[in-house]
Amino acid sequence: MGDMNEGSVTGYMTEERIQIRDMARDFVRKDLLPLANKLDPIRGDMPRELIEQMGDLGFFGIVIPEELGGLGLGAFEFCLVAEELARGWMSASSIIARGNAGYLTVPGSGEARKEKIRLMAQGRYLGASALSEPGTGSDLSGITCQARRDGDHWVITGNKYWCTYADGANFIRVLCRLEGEDEPSGKAKTAIIPVEKPAGQLPEGVTGNPIPKIGYYGWKTWELRFEDVRVPIQSTDEAPLGYGGGGVNAAAQSLSLARAHTAARSIGLARGALEDAIAYAKDRVQFGQPISDFQAIRFKIATMATEVEAARQLLHYVCAEIDAGRAERVHTSMVKYFAAEMAERVTSEALQIHGGSGYTTLHAVERHWRDARLTKIFEGTSEIQQRIIADSLLGKPTIRGSN
Structure with missing residues (x-):
């Protein structure tokens, strides 16, 4: 398909x-x-x-x-x-x-x-992102990893979590609080500081361990500890995004394309599971006929295909809006939320169609199912997307802390 x-x-x-x-x-x-x-x-x-x-x-x-x-x-x-x-x-x-x-x-x-x-x-110089921390997820304003000035260097100290490809990348983007450099509002000033390193190893002064994930294999996701890691300070005239300050805002701005990307990944996973389920249903014979003849299976597949296509058409619209410079935050949240939720449903139904065979590593459907579950979490959870969508329709709650 x-x-x-x-x-x-x-x-x-x-x-x-x-x-x-x-x-x-x-x-x-x-x-x-x-x-x-x-x-x-x-x-x-x-x-x-x-x-x-x-x-x-x-x-x-x-x-x-x-x-x-x-x-x-x-x-x-x-x-x-x-x-x-x-x-x-x-x-x-x-x-x-x-x-x-x-x-x-x-x-x-x-x-x-x-x-x-x-x-x-060319794929020969790649980055990784160290934004989240052990106690900080979607609320990046709560970061504690600090960068302080020491002559012509930043000195970074703190913990980071969920840094995928930290070992293989050529540099790591680290979201830090800038020590002693608060914003005029009194809030801590933040910046994204790129830490260069040899591919295949962690930066000097950084230790860490791979996080034991239930999926998303093919590369490692790390918990990292930065201990007085020295990074040369570069001029802000040609500095990368988020370097000169406003690191949290820069990280948030980058989520527009990231959330569309997650929607695309969700659709790809769901499509893979759907295509595999169709092939399996045609091949699997029970009670003297392929299970694709049973109405229960046919209706499952019809619903799955409709959901995949609906998500794809929404994504195409959102991508066109992004490229035209018209996409609003609510649109990228909607497509990320809808596609991720759809992917978990569709991959789960595909696994059900496979029956016991689906609950083995002999079929790719279990991989699609495990990975689809992650799309509801990273780049902002489904609940964060619902919050953004609801705020755009209803305005923010009178007391945000009541959420």
Whole structure:
């Protein structure tokens, strides 16, 4: 199963976008899906060769401007590719975000910074994000990790949590409170400080352990401890996003594309589960006939397909609005919320159609199910999205603390 208007130029799907989608779909079918089916059950990491292959296809530079070595395309094309990759392995769909919009936080200045961005577009210079902390999740204003000035360096001390690809990345974006530099309002001033390091290891002065996840395999997610980590202070004239202050706001602004990306990943997971359920239902024989003949199964599949397509059409609209500069926060929250909730329902129904076989690692549907559950949590939980949507419709509660 693919798009409802498979291969035809209609609505948002131009010839160029169909070509991009089909290229990604080809890669998933021939290379990514077989590798995911092999590595995910044993919790193996994505090989460097896979990342380089995705870099050669341009997946890391979709939204990076052409003059910086990217494709210069938009959120629509980025999410189009993300859906296809998530159909194979959500972790592969996620790693492309370590390039793309990540170019805005690349450290350095001048030609040296531009060269790093060109490498990023090739998948050869990637970032990781250290925003959350053990006691801080969606409310980033509660961060305690501090950066203090010491001559021409920042000195970072504190704990971070949920930092995926901390080991493999070339730099880590660390959200910090700037010690002794409060805003005029009295609130603590924050900044996103990029910490460069060799790929394959943690920065000097940083220790950590992988978090034991129930899914999202293919790479490690870390708990980190920064202990007097020294980072050269760079000029704010050419500084990356969020460097000069307002780190929490910069992190929030970056969530617009991130939430659309999560919606695309959710749709890809749900589509993968749906396609697998259709194939299994046609093949599985019970009571002398394929279970695809039973009305209960047919109605499940009809509902699942409708939900996937509804989420995709909402995503296409939101991406078009993002690219036109018209997207409102409520739109990105709506599509993230709707698609993530849909993905958990659809993947769960797909597993049910597989019966006992679905509750094994012999079928990819269990991977889609586990990973779909995560989409309701990261990039802002479903409850955070509901709060944003409700606030836009009703105004904020009189007493926010009553929520």
